[in-house]
Amino acid sequence: MALILAIDLGGTRIRAAVFERENDSLLLLRRAETLSRARVDSVEAVITRITEIAREVVADEAIDAIGIAAPGPLDPRSGVILRADTLPGWDGVPLVQTIGEAFASVPTYLQNDANLAALAEYSLGAGKGADPFLYLTVSTGIGGGVIHDGKLFDGDKGLAAEPGHIRFIHPNDGKVYRLEELASGSAIGAWAKRRLAQETTRSLLITAGEIDGQTVGWAAQAGDTFALSVIQEAGEWFGLGLVNLIHLFNPQRIAIGGGVSQLGDLFLNPARQVVERYILHPQFHPPDLLQIAALGDDAGLYGAALYARQQANLT
Amino acid sequence: MALILAIDLGGTRIRAAVFERENDSLLLLRRAETLSRARVDSVEAVITRITEIAREVVADEAIDAIGIAAPGPLDPRSGVILRADTLPGWDGVPLVQTIGEAFASVPTYLQNDANLAALAEYSLGAGKGADPFLYLTVSTGIGGGVIHDGKLFDGDKGLAAEPGHIRFIHPNDGKVYRLEELASGSAIGAWAKRRLAQETTRSLLITAGEIDGQTVGWAAQAGDTFALSVIQEAGEWFGLGLVNLIHLFNPQRIAIGGGVSQLGDLFLNPARQVVERYILHPQFHPPDLLQIAALGDDAGLYGAALYARQQANLT
Numbered sequence: 001m002a003l004i005l006a007i008d009l010g011g012t013r014i015r016a017a018v019f020e021r022e023n024d025s026l027l028l029l030r031r032a033e034t035l036s037r038a039r040v041d042s043v044e045a046v047i048t049r050i051t052e053i054a055r056e057v058v059a060d061e062a063i064d065a066i067g068i069a070a071p072g073p074l075d076p077r078s079g080v081i082l083r084a085d086t087l088p089g090w091d092g093v094p095l096v097q098t099i100g101e102a103f104a105s106v107p108t109y110l111q112n113d114a115n116l117a118a119l120a121e122y123s124l125g126a127g128k129g130a131d132p133f134l135y136l137t138v139s140t141g142i143g144g145g146v147i148h149d150g151k152l153f154d155g156d157k158g159l160a161a162e163p164g165h166i167r168f169i170h171p172n173d174g175k176v177y178r179l180e181e182l183a184s185g186s187a188i189g190a191w192a193k194r195r196l197a198q199e200t201t202r203s204l205l206i207t208a209g210e211i212d213g214q215t216v217g218w219a220a221q222a223g224d225t226f227a228l229s230v231i232q233e234a235g236e237w238f239g240l241g242l243v244n245l246i247h248l249f250n251p252q253r254i255a256i257g258g259g260v261s262q263l264g265d266l267f268l269n270p271a272r273q274v275v276e277r278y279i280l281h282p283q284f285h286p287p288d289l290l291q292i293a294a295l296g297d298d299a300g301l302y303g304a305a306l307y308a309r310q311q312a313n314l315t
Numbered sequence: 316m317a318l319i320l321a322i323d324l325g326g327t328r329i330r331a332a333v334f335e336r337e338n339d340s341l342l343l344l345r346r347a348e349t350l351s352r353a354r355v356d357s358v359e360a361v362i363t364r365i366t367e368i369a370r371e372v373v374a375d376e377a378i379d380a381i382g383i384a385a386p387g388p389l390d391p392r393s394g395v396i397l398r399a400d401t402l403p404g405w406d407g408v409p410l411v412q413t414i415g416e417a418f419a420s421v422p423t424y425l426q427n428d429a430n431l432a433a434l435a436e437y438s439l440g441a442g443k444g445a446d447p448f449l450y451l452t453v454s455t456g457i458g459g460g461v462i463h464d465g466k467l468f469d470g471d472k473g474l475a476a477e478p479g480h481i482r483f484i485h486p487n488d489g490k491v492y493r494l495e496e497l498a499s500g501s502a503i504g505a506w507a508k509r510r511l512a513q514e515t516t517r518s519l520l521i522t523a524g525e526i527d528g529q530t531v532g533w534a535a536q537a538g539d540t541f542a543l544s545v546i547q548e549a550g551e552w553f554g555l556g557l558v559n560l561i562h563l564f565n566p567q568r569i570a571i572g573g574g575v576s577q578l579g580d581l582f583l584n585p586a587r588q589v590v591e592r593y594i595l596h597p598q599f600h601p602p603d604l605l606q607i608a609a610l611g612d613d614a615g616l617y618g619a620a621l622y623a624r625q626q627a628n629l630t
Contacts (some may be wrong), residue, residue, distance in 0.1 A: 073596045082596055132470055146563075148463060155447055155565020157598050165562040165595050167555055171489035176555070176593060240482055240491070247480040248461075248563060250470020278491060280480050281388045281397055283472050 002314040003029075003061060005106075006304035007054055007099070008069040008113065011039055011086040011140075014046070016053045018063070019305040021314055025124065026305050030057045039086070043093055051102045063106050067308030068095060069113040069300040072143075076158035079110045086140070109311045111152070115161075116303025117295070118145025119152050121255050123306050125294035130253035134245060135293065136163055138238065138267075139258035140213075142180035146249060152307070166241050182237035185213030185260045192216045192230045201226045217263050228266065235267040239274025246275065246284050257293030317629040318344075318376060320421075321619035322369055322414070323384040323428065326353055326401040326455075329361070331368045333378070334620040336629055340439065341620050345372045353402045362410075366417045378421050382623030383410060384428040384615040387458075391473035394425045401455070424626045426467070430476075431618025432610070433460025434467055436570050438621050440609035445568035449560060450608065451478055453553065453582075454573035455528075457495035461564060467622070481556050497552035500528030500575045507531045507545045516541045532578050543581065550582045554589025561590065561599050572608030 002021040007014070017031035034053050036046060054066075071084040079096020081087075100108040118127070118135035127133035127147065136144040142164030146153040154160050164180035181187050189212035192205060203226035204219045205211055219227035242254065260267055272290065279285050295302060308314075317336040322329070332346035349368050353361045369381075386399045394411020396402075415423040433442070433450035442448035442462065451459040457479030461468040469475050479495035496502050504527035507520060518541035519534045520526055534542035557569065575582055587605065594600050610617060623629075 073598065075598065082598060130471075132468075132475075148468065153447075153463065153564075156445075156567035156601075157565060159596070159599055160447075160563060160565035162562040162595060166559045167593055168483060169486050169555070171484050171486045174486040240484070244481045244559065245563070247477040248475060248560070249468075250472060250475035252471035278482055280477060281474070283388065283390065283397060284474055286471075 002064045002309065004305045004308050004314070005054055005058060005063045005066045005103070006069070006301050006308065007050060007066065008300040008304060009046075009050060009071070010036060010113070010300075011071070012036060014050055014053055015301055016050075016057045017301050017305070018057045018059075021309060026302065026309075030059070031301075032056045039088060043089055047095070047098050050099065054099070054103070063103060064314055065308040065312035066099060066103060066106055066108040067116070067304030067306075067311075068099060068108065068110045069116045069304040070095060070110060072112040072114070072162070073159055074110060074112055076109070076111045076154065079108065081110075107308075107312045109308050111158070111304070111307050112143070112145070112154070113300045113303075114143030115145035115152055115154055116307055117257065117293075117299035118147055118303070119306050120295055120299040120303035121257070121293050122147040124302060125299065126255035126291045127253055130251070132249050132251045134249060134251045134254040136254065136256050137258035137293070138184055138256065138260035140184060140186050142184045142241075142258075151310075163241060163245060166244060168237065168240065179237065179241045183234045183241065183260075185258075188213040188216050188230055188234050188260070191233065192227065195226075195230065203227060213260065217260075220263070220266050231263060231266050232270045234260075235270030236274050238267070239271035240278070242271060242275050242290075243278045246289075247280060250284060251289070252286070253291060254289060255291045255293040257296070257299065261292060317379045317624065319620045319623050319629070320369055320373060320378045320381045320418070321384070321616050321623065322365060322381065323615040323619060324353065324361075324365060324386070325351060325428070325615075326386070327351060329353075329365055329368055330616055331365075331372045332616050332620070333372045333374075336624060341617065341624075345374070346616075347371045353405075358404055358408055362413050365414065369414070369418070378418060379629055380623040380627035381414060381418060381421055381423040382431070382619030382621075382626075383414060383423065383425045384431045384619040385410060385425060387427040387429070387477070388474055389425060389427060391424070391426045391469065394423065396425075422623075422627045424623050426473070426619070426622050427458070427460070427469070428615045428618075429458030430460035430467055430469055431622055432572065432608075432614035433462055433618070434621050435610055435614040435618035436572070436608050437462040439617060440614065441570035441606045442568055445566070447564050447566045449564060449566045449569040451569065451571050452573035452608070453499055453571065453575035455499060455501050457499050457556075466625075478556060478560060481559055483552065483555065494552065494556045498549045498556065498575075500573075503528040503531050503545055503549050503575070506548065507542065510541075510545065518542060528575065532575075535578070535581050546578060546581050547585045549575075550585030551589050553582070554586035555593070557586060557590050557605075558593045561604075562595060565599060566604070567601070568606060569604060570606045570608040572611070572614065576607060
């Protein structure tokens with residue numbers, strides 16, 4: 001009876017759970033979460049909180065493996081966070097070593113949170129039976145992962161895949177942008193602000209207090225033409241990112257998660273139209289290619305457990 | 316003693332060769348080539364020529380497998396050329412079935428020529444020992460292939476990877492272009508013509524007869540400032556394509572072949588500068604990441620033999 005401790009280190013929350021291997025699946029035994037304050041607290045303080053919340057879910061029992069999901073780029077081979085854009089001060093933090101010391105001799109594995117969500121969606125969610133399978137999460141930023149031959153494709157040093165870092169030149173200013181600067185929730189907020197400062201337009205957003213991805217989404221859902229056009233533009237950029245991913249990986253399925261995906265067709269229809277327009281050959285595009293991710297916020301936690309089970313050979 | 320017949324169907328030449336398996340490598344026994352005239356002759360006439368040249372290299376001996384390299388997109392599972400931009404009229408041609416009938420009962424395999432060149436460079440050339448390995452060929456168009464876990468990564472339906480079909484928006488006109496419309500040999504010629512028609516400039520090319528990738532290359536090598544700037548721009552677009560490939564695949568090595576790569580630093584330095592500028596983290600960029608391909612024109616032929624050997628399990 002293999003027991004696995006999974007930890008998901010996010011910018012605003014730390015979550016921990018204990019899973020029991022159950023045939024091909026995982027049985028969630030206990031879970032807990034805490035605010036991480038990782039953006040403001042010291043690295044040491046956050047690591048203490050990780051250890052505390054982990055001990056909270058581990059009862060008086062032996063754990064066989066630990067899996068940790070964290071924002072990248074990180075080095076899963078050495079267990080070091082290289083640099084986390086969402087966690088200032090976390091450059092070069094040897095997280096596996098530190099957590100490993102707290103749980104003496106338990107094999108501990110670190111992996112990019114979006115990669116682990118991809119693994120979870122492939123094993124338990126929207127990617128079941130699809131290979132290659134791509135997962136994309138569109139929220140504050142854009143992340144993702146690729147599954148190939150049933151395993152995570154993470155490249156030479158474990159840094160792949162970073163779909164949010166696909167680069168485009170924007171025709172407005174000729175500058176180079178990351179996909180996540182064009183199509184994420186933060187991007188939707190930022191472009192709305194930028195356009196409102198430049199354009200003469202009517203919009204609910206003009207009188208709104210805070211303009212961010214969420215308020216733009218609400219305005220669009222209320223039928224605000226300006227907000228709709230901002231989201232359409234973001235969706236079209238996302239579609240162009242999808243076109244590139246489809247031509248490079250020829251995936252059997254792509255699952256899209258994250259807060260922005262909850263805008264549904266407002267965001268996804270413009271993306272679909274761009275995909276259909278620019279795809280090289282219809283064979284690249286089976287009818288069920290694009291799907292909504294199934295596991296929600298828990299994907300990273302489940303993925304961490306699945307990954308630790310795979311890496312520790314707890315089959 | 317396994318014997319393999321390899322065929323490389325190009326737009327201007329058809330090549331055939333017989334290889335003998337020799338431990339891990341391949342021994343070239345005999346080879347021949349003919350003009351293909353595939354752009355002007357009927358499909359039937361070209362297939363007859365393929366069969367003739369194949370029979371020419373096969374002596375009075377039994378062949379164990381046949382590998383065919385052809386331009387894509389093609390379906391390697393069914394052995395059908397879906398559409399070949401360089402071979403008009405070849406939509407839906409069941410090449411494996413037709414060639415298979417000519418060589419009764421010999422297992423025959425079809426694969427994208429750039430994918431096979433990638434396999435050959437990985438096994439025998441610039442990609443030895445590198446995994447993931449990416450191969451890019453920059454000539455009339457841009458093609459490429461990905462090796463992962465020692466095998467060709469060709470996606471769900473065998474359509475991956477098509478790096479020439481990475482899409483960008485050009486800031487000049489706001490239109491969507493394929494990477495091969497921005498950075499291939501044909502693109503270099505086309506952009507030189509377009510810019511000469513619009514700009515007031517001094518250039519050797521103004522008095523040149525035909526302006527194509529080759530004449531622009533010659534002018535650049537002679538120090539022509541305008542030609543140099545056209546090639547620099549193409550190199551920068553190619554660099555942006557590389558940035559995207561590096562972030563998605565985190566390759567251990569990328570080998571670059573094709574006629575345009577022979578321009579060397581004129582084309583590759585601008586690409587390298589863009590890569591260094593936009594790479595997310597230095598870990599993505601080991602010092603020997605970018606290399607020149609080693610096998611030249613024969614990569615497709617060797618790759619076809621290697622692929623047939625793998626697929627037919629002639630290990």
